[in-house]
Amino acid sequence: MTDRVRVKPMMPPGHIRTPIYLRGKIGVIERSLGVFPNPEDLAYGHDAKAFPLHRVRFRMGDIWGSNAENPDDTLDAEIYEHWLEPADAP
Amino acid sequence: MDQRPDADHDFSLWEKRVDALMIIGSAKGYFTVDGLRRVLEDMGEDAFETMTYYERWIMSVNQNMIEGGAYTTSELAEKMAEITARGDTYGDACGRS
Numbered sequence: 001m002t003d004r005v006r007v008k009p010m011m012p013p014g015h016i017r018t019p020i021y022l023r024g025k026i027g028v029i030e031r032s033l034g035v036f037p038n039p040e041d042l043a044y045g046h047d048a049k050a051f052p053l054h055r056v057r058f059r060m061g062d063i064w065g066s067n068a069e070n071p072d073d074t075l076d077a078e079i080y081e082h083w084l085e086p087a088d089a090p
Numbered sequence: 091m092d093q094r095p096d097a098d099h100d101f102s103l104w105e106k107r108v109d110a111l112m113i114i115g116s117a118k119g120y121f122t123v124d125g126l127r128r129v130l131e132d133m134g135e136d137a138f139e140t141m142t143y144y145e146r147w148i149m150s151v152n153q154n155m156i157e158g159g160a161y162t163t164s165e166l167a168e169k170m171a172e173i174t175a176r177g178d179t180y181g182d183a184c185g186r187s
Contacts, residue, residue, distance in 0.1 A: 015128040042124035045157060 003029050004087035005056060007079060015043035018083045026087045027058035030076060038080065052081040105144040112151050120158030121151075129153045 009024035017039050033055060037048035056079050061071025115121060129150035130137075137146055156163060 015124065015131065039124040039127075042122045043128035045121065045125060045154075 005029060005054075005084040006087045006089065007056070008083050008085055010083075014040065016040055018079055019077060021063065022056075022058065022077055022079070025058055025063050027056040027062070027077075030055045030057040033078065036080075038082075053078055054081060054084065056084070108144045108148045108151065111155075112147060115151060115155055115158070115160065118160075120160050121154035125154045125157070126150045 004026060005028070006026045007018060007022045007024060011020075011023070031054070033053045035050040036053050037050050039048070041048035055076050058075045058077065059071065060068040060073045060075060063075065112126070116123070126147075130146055133141075133146065133149070141149075152166070155161060156166070
């Protein structure tokens, strides 16, 4: 996984823990946390495949644009790998 | 309306029972925290204004218990009717405020 990543801008219905306000935003992988069962499957009582989970760091300015009070403040969110793509992907 | 009980909240017996039911149901494998979150988040914003913390919990625990096969909807209906028939004093004896 490259360091600079974009959260996939997908909006499927269902139980998803990837915050909507981060979808489509670019951040940097701060650390990788190992693999964890996918909550998207656990939520419906299914056996869940384990996916890598990453802590991704975002600049507030990259999330909120000109509305960010302190654009250089950062926010960390833990996001599963299947929700991430390289930031330079088309 | 308060979003969750604070440290000064005096828990009533039914609230403690909801908590216990969640622990037992989870320990027996009927659901995970993910299943509880799913139902809570699917309730919509209004539920967080109109229902108390444990009212939302019991709705989520119940939904997950039915989905997990702990009991059926009709078994639940029969049990609720049976308990209602005991009358109001039963609730008072159990610490209902």
